Amino acid sequence: MTLPNMLQITPLLSACRAGTLTPTDIVREVAARVEAYAAKDPAVWISRVPMERLLARAAELEKLPADDLPLYGIPFAVKDNIDVAGLPTTAACPAFAYEPRESAEVIKRLEAAGAIVIGKTNLDQFATGLVGMRSPYGQPHCVFNPDYVSGGSSSGSAVAVAAGLVSFSLGTDTAGSGRVPAAFNNIVGLKPSRGVLSTYGLVPACESLDCISVFAGSAADAWEVEQVAGAPDARAPFSRTLSPRSLPLTTFRFAVLPEDERFFDGNEANAALYAQAIKRLEQLGGTPVELDFAPLKETAALLYSGPFVVERLAAIKDFYHSHRKDMDPTVGTILDGAANYTATDVFDGIYRQHALQQIAQRMWDDFDVMLLPTAPRIVTKQEVIEQPIAANSLLGAYTNFVNLLDMAACAVPAGFAPDGLPFGVTFVSPAFTDEDLASLAGRFHKALGEAIGAARIEKPEAPAGQAASSSSGRVLLAVVGAHLQGFPLHWQLEKENAVLRETTLTAPDYRLFALPDATPPKPGLVRERGFVGAGLEVEVYELDAAGFGRFVASVPQPMSIGRITLANGKEVCGFLCSEAVARSGTDITATGGWRSYMQKK
Incomplete structure (x- = not known):
């Protein structure tokens, strides 16, 4: 299977579980991409895992069942102020470098879930800065224009995701370092609630405020990583248990800057994009409420x-x-x-911080979430050289207050200016609303309809001499519900020129459940060893590898693509569902399949 330009988690994981892709395939392709991208931007990485270790890690994973590991074979990068055993930790300062005795707690949890560390990425030294220009290892640049900064301090981590080198990366966020680089590179940056991800093994910047953050192509991917990596840790002094709080997601109130307080440092295009973002969120069910930004601005100045x-x-x-x-x-x-x-x-500063926290807490009575520009505008490298402090301060105008006030945040793309440079917005909400925050931000991002990262400007072509319809590398896919002929999602198969090969039944040990609250209505297929039924109707389609990859990328959670056994004993790719989610619905196995069930409703 050819890997997609952007290595999002769901399609890679589904392909691995379907047997069309292996961790070895992934690490070989990633290594090749990293080498090729170094010609464009040699400053992304500080150190990398040697190829022999990557292959050994892949081989180790291939001995394990892919279905049991939520990040099986998924490649990721790590900001070089987080410890990874076997690689030096430099914090972008060679004189400070040391060899850690063990990996940080978050690294251990991600690796235990099947993820593969590719290497350590560049940063503003000691995570001090928002520009990505304060490193002796070079200065990564915006993936859209080398004259502009990548954003910092998590500079290399953001570029590694935006350039399609890894599926996700870890950054850190004290003043906005997990959000500003996301905005400047057209990706998502999720800053969890403070303490949810252990900081054990992190070189601190401001230990009481530091958060390990996640860059990814989608908010869903970033949230998946947070779920895996997060856990209480007694070794981290500010560790906390995520005690989930909900946000209204259908109809909600969102805070916006009053028109006369929208500061974009003269960039009218970004001002227009922010206004468009407000309208887009209104279309998703939100009601805008004007925000008094003064207390937040005062808080930011403390940092x-x-x-x-x-x-x-x-x-x-x-x-x-x-x-x-x-x-x-x-x-x-x-x-x-x-x-x-x-x-x-x-x-005195701590007392003022707590007084401002009281003011901020009362703000949530008036709205559910904030919608703010991530930064007023992107700056050039030359601007930073000429005015290093002023340029950095500009980028933190809308980010610095968040950790001081104990809030969660998720930065997502919000469009492009006519000059081809990206703009982003950040959703901010109370602590411990991380899941709903990611969900709402993800809905906004999806409604934008833009490609992710540098994929917006890339035009992938079929390899020389190979047409897109080539018969090589074709995949059989069984569909059981909303993708059947005559049902609402069948067009997704038609779009990929899928060819119907047969209508048949599954093996007898599958159950089918009508999923609750699914739009459009759809079922979940679950295998139950020992159960003997009559089998369930499926349609088996043939797609080329590239079409299959695009199709898999559109599959939303809780669905995934795995291996399904047909009545004749043959295994093909097919839709599977989280068992817990499926069994929360209605068991419709006795109807014989989704088509029969819907006809009888």
Whole structure:
């Protein structure tokens, strides 16, 4: 199977479970892509897992059942201030580098779920900055224009996803570092509630505020990663258990900046895109409410223009005092500012932070979620060279307050300006609403209808000498519900020129359930070993590999593509469903299939 340009989790996982793709296939393709992309941007990676280790990891996974691992074979990148055993941790400062004895807790959890670490990515040194320009390992650039910054501090992590090199990546987010690079590279950046992802094994920036964040092609992928990686950890001093809180998702109120307070630093195109984003969210059921941004702006100033800079110094104080000359000049200057504050100033700042938290908490009485620009505009590398502090401050205008006020956030793409540069918005909500936040942000992103990351400007072509309709690498796919002929989703098969090969039955040990609240109505197929039924009607279609890959990419959770056994004993690809979700519906096995069930309704 040919890998799609953007390596989203669902199609890769489904292909692995269907047996049309292996972890070895994935790591070989990813390694080739990483090498090829280095010619465009050599600053994305600081270190990479050697090929022999990647192949050994893939071989290890191939001994395990793919169905049991939620991230089986999924490649990911790690910001180089998070420990990965076997690779140095540099925090983008060679003099600081060390060899960790063990991986960070989040890495252990992701690897246990089947994910594959590809390497460590570049960052603003000690995660101090939003520009992606403060590293001796080079400066990654925006995937759409090399004259513009990638955003930071999680610069390499965002580019690795946007360029289609990995399925997801880990960044960190203290002041917006998991959101600004997402906006500048047309991907999703999910900043979990503080403490939900363990920071054990993370080089701290501001330990009381730091969050490990997730970059991905979709909010659903990012949430899947958060679910796998998140867990309480007594070794992380600010660890917390995710105690889920809900958001209204059908009709809801969302806070927006008043028109006279929308700051885009003169970029009229971004102002128009923000107005369009508001209208789009209204179409999804939202009612806009004007936001008083003043308390949030005051909170943001505490982080860099106030006493909280002292916590940045506390994180690396011994190294700072012995190696100040080895630090990036701008990062060093920021930490030098800590000397201007006393312990009394720090406590005054903490008291003001808590007073502002009280004000912010009352805001949620007026709306359910905020919709803000992720950044006023993207800046050029030259602007950062000329004004490193001012350019950085501009990028944090709408991000710095979020962790200080204990909120969750999800940055998603929101369109492109006429100059071809991306714009993004961020959904902000109360702590512990992470799942519903990702769901709402994902609905907005899907409604945008844009390709993800650099795929927006890429035009993949069939290999030389091979037509798209080539008979090589064709796949048989069994459909059991809404994709049957005459049903609402059959057009997706027609779009891929799928050919009906036979109408037949499954093996007798399958059950079929009508899923609750599915739109359009659809069933879930589950195999129950030991059950003996009459089999269920399926239609078996033939698609070429590329068409199959595109089709699989459209399959939403809780569905996946796996192997289905037919009545004649033959195995083909087919729709499977999470058993827990399926069994929450109505058992319709006795009807013999979805067509018969719908005809009798």
